[in-house]
Amino acid sequence: MSFITRIPIFKKNLELFGYEIKGFYEGSFMSCLEECLNTIGLNVLSKEKYLFLNVPPEIFEFDNLRDMIPPKKAIFIVNPSQISNKEIFKKLKNQGIMLCANVSDLSNLEEVKNFDYVKISVSSFQGDWTKIPSIFNGGKLLVEVNEKPIFNKAVTSGYELFEGDFFIQPEIIARKELSPQKAIILSILQDVRQKDFDFSKIEEKIKKDPYLTIKLLKFINSAFFSFKTTITSIRQALVILGQQEFVRWLTLVILGKLNEGKPEEIVYRASERARFMELISNYVGLYERSQEAFLVGLFSLAPAMTDISMEEFIKEVPVTDDVKASLLGNGIFTDLFNLRLSIENANWMEMKKISEKLGINPNKIEIIIYESIKWAHESLLYIEKT
Numbered sequence: 001m002s003f004i005t006r007i008p009i010f011k012k013n014l015e016l017f018g019y020e021i022k023g024f025y026e027g028s029f030m031s032c033l034e035e036c037l038n039t040i041g042l043n044v045l046s047k048e049k050y051l052f053l054n055v056p057p058e059i060f061e062f063d064n065l066r067d068m069i070p071p072k073k074a075i076f077i078v079n080p081s082q083i084s085n086k087e088i089f090k091k092l093k094n095q096g097i098m099l100c101a102n103v104s105d106l107s108n109l110e111e112v113k114n115f116d117y118v119k120i121s122v123s124s125f126q127g128d129w130t131k132i133p134s135i136f137n138g139g140k141l142l143v144e145v146n147e148k149p150i151f152n153k154a155v156t157s158g159y160e161l162f163e164g165d166f167f168i169q170p171e172i173i174a175r176k177e178l179s180p181q182k183a184i185i186l187s188i189l190q191d192v193r194q195k196d197f198d199f200s201k202i203e204e205k206i207k208k209d210p211y212l213t214i215k216l217l218k219f220i221n222s223a224f225f226s227f228k229t230t231i232t233s234i235r236q237a238l239v240i241l242g243q244q245e246f247v248r249w250l251t252l253v254i255l256g257k258l259n260e261g262k263p264e265e266i267v268y269r270a271s272e273r274a275r276f277m278e279l280i281s282n283y284v285g286l287y288e289r290s291q292e293a294f295l296v297g298l299f300s301l302a303p304a305m306t307d308i309s310m311e312e313f314i315k316e317v318p319v320t321d322d323v324k325a326s327l328l329g330n331g332i333f334t335d336l337f338n339l340r341l342s343i344e345n346a347n348w349m350e351m352k353k354i355s356e357k358l359g360i361n362p363n364k365i366e367i368i369i370y371e372s373i374k375w376a377h378e379s380l381l382y383i384e385k386t
Contacts, residue, residue, distance in 0.1 A: 002023055002024065002025035002026065002027075002032040002035060002036065002366060003023060003024045003025070003343065003348065003351065003362075003365065003366055003369060004021055004022065004023040004032075004036055004369065005021075005022050005023070005343050005344050005345075005346050005369075006019040006020070006021060006045070006373070007019060007020045007021075007022065007163055007164070007346075008163070008167070008265045009050070009052065009142065009161055009162065009163045010161070010162045010163075010167065010263070010265075011160070011161065011162075012155050012159075012160065012162065014167065014263045016047065016049055016263075016264075016265055017049060017050060017161055018046065018049040018050030018051060018052060018075075019045075019046065019047075019049065019050075019051055019052065020051075020052040020053075020054070020077070020163055021045075021051055021052065021053050021054070022054060022346040023036075023054075023346075024346075024348040028058075029055060029056050029058075029059055030059065033053070036370070039370045040370050040373055040374055041374075042073065044373065044374055044377045044378075045373065046073055047377065050073060050074075050075055051073055051074050051075065052075045052077050052100060052117075052119075052142075053074055053075065053076055053077060054077045055076045055077065055078060057082045059076075060082075060083065060088050060091070060092065072096075074097075074098070075098040075099070075100050075116065075117060076092075076097060076098070076099050076100065077100045077102055077119060078099060078100070078101065078102065079101075079102050080101050080102075080103070080108055080111055080112050080115075083099075089114075098116040098117070099115045099116055099117070100115060100116065100117035100118065100119050100139075100142065101115040101117070101118050101119065101139075102119050102121075103118055103119065103120055103125075104121075104124060104125060104126060105125065105126040105127050106126075106127045106128075106131075106132070109132070109135070109136050109138075112138060112139075113136070113137060113138035113139070114138065114139075115138065115139045116139045116140070117139045117140050117141075117142055117161075118136070118138060118139055118140070118141055118142065119142040119143075119144065119163075120132060120141070120142070120143050120144065121143075121144040122143060122144060122145050122150055122154075123144070123146070129143070129157075130153065130154075130157040131157075132157075133157050133158030133159055134157075134158065140160050140161060141158075141159050141160055141161065142159075142160070142161040142162070142163060143159045143161070143162055143163070144163045144164050145162060145163070145164045145166050146164040146165045146166055146169075147166055147169065148166050148169050148171065150166065151164075151166040151167075167263050167265060167266065167304075168266055168269060168301055168304045169304065170303035170304045170306075170307050170308075170309075171307050183316070184205070184209065185209065185212065185254050185257050185258070186254075186258075186316050186317055187205070188202060188205050188206060188209075188212070188250075188254070189250075189251060189254055189317065189318060191205065192243075192246075192247045192250060197243060199235065199238060202234075203234045203235055206234050206250075207234065211257065212250075212253060212254070212257065213234065215253050215256075216234065216237065216249070216250060216253050217231060217232070217233075217234070217237065219249065219253060220237050220240075220241070220249070224378060224379060227240065244291065248291070248294070251295075251298065252271065252298075252379065252380075255267055255270060255271075255298060255305075256380075258302070258305045258306060259305040262304065262305055264380075266301050266304050266305060267305075267380060268376050268377075268380060269301060269344075270297065270298050270299070270300060270301040270305075271298070271375070271376035271379065271380055272297075272372045272373060272375075272376040273297030273298070273300055273301075273337075273340055273372075274294045274295070274296075274297035274298035275294070275297070275371065275372040275375040275376060276297060276340050276343075276368055276369070276372040277293040277294055277296055277297035277333065277336055277337065277340065278290045278291070278293050278294040278297070279368045279371060279372070280293070280336055280339065280340075280360065280364075280365070280368055281293035281333070281336060283358075283359075283360050283361075283364055284336065284358050284359070284360065286332070286333075286336075289322075289332075292319070292320055292322060292323050292333065293333050293336060295319055295323050296323055296326045296327060296331075296333045296336075296337055297337070297340065299313070299317060299319070299323075299327060300327065300337065302317070302327075310327055310328060311328070313327075314327055314328070335354060335357065335358055336358070338350075338354055339351060339354045339355060339358065339360075339365075342354060343365075343369060351365070
């Protein structure tokens with residue numbers, strides 16, 4: 001049994017550079033990694049970027065690491081003391097393995113200058129972390145930050161790579177309103193969720209937005225669905241998909257529109273949350289409300305996309321009172337959402353505590369984590385291609 005979470009790593013322009021993989025596993029690290037890669041696939045897990053892996057010391061005993069983990073994709077995060085033996089360091093480098101040193105204070109800098117990457121965590125670093133770029137002459141510097149102001153400070157200090165949840169922090173502007181374009185697409189979402197679904201009205205609104213029309217039709221005709229018949233109109237899409245599925249995919253396309261100008265990783269995170277919430281709800285007696293759980297996950301990062309508060313956002317979006325309450329942290333889906341957050345934060349003790357409270361078998365959680373990553377990757381990949 002194993003659990004993983006991916007933490008995105010960005011360049012300073014917020015282009016995705018890779019992911020750090022944090023995990024909890026029973027058994028060996030290699031068996032956990034093998035299971036993960038067999039279930040998800042390397043390209044899905046990494047999105048064809050770099051993977052930073054926290055590895056235990058015993059992994060250095062293997063002579064065939066190059067064959068087990070593609071050296072051009074994987075970077076091992078280690079404490080310098082783990083490979084203080086120069087022969088071990090040389091052995092790893094000869095295998096083409098890239099190494100990232102986890103550094104906690106300034107005294108370690110000299111001994112890690114031959115590492116490919118050096119990682120600093122602002123929250124636990126002892127000393128002035130802003131000085132390091134000006135005094136360090138070695139590998140690329142990766143800094144872990146979770147707040148936008150600290151990210152900005154790290155950029156001006158000269159760091160090259162940035163990890164953490166700073167990218168999902170909204171920049172709330174007092175009295176800010178949704179842009180007219182975003183207000184229109186939310187009004188479409190409001191229309192499709194009315195009980196007296198007026199499709200002609202919705203079709204006309206969508207047709208007025210070329211982006212939504214083209215994006216939706218291209219996506220529905222993509223290999224993700226593999227329909228034998230080419231779908232040529234919004235009305236035909238509704239007939240073939242059915243109202244519930246049509247609304248589901250329209251919502252996902254709309255999410256991309258809401259996120260314009262922001263890192264696309266926000267949409268990936270929201271989509272993973274949505275799929276996780278949808279699937280996990282089936283194990284706590286909320287099967288018939290799984291679509292509501294889906295929306296809690298999907299809209300949980302709306303403030304990061306729109307820069308308006310959640311309180312203001314839920315006034316604009318047409319969802320049930322239970323979804324609104326859960327988005328504000330006090331609803332029927334809140335425990336499920338907190339379970340998801342515990343996984344994202346690699347807080348495995350909290351995950352265990354919540355899963356026991358909800359009566360969910362941890363093996364089910366493991367499967368759903370993998371499925372959520374795959375679903376978000378595949379669905380958004382096809383949307384992006386369109």
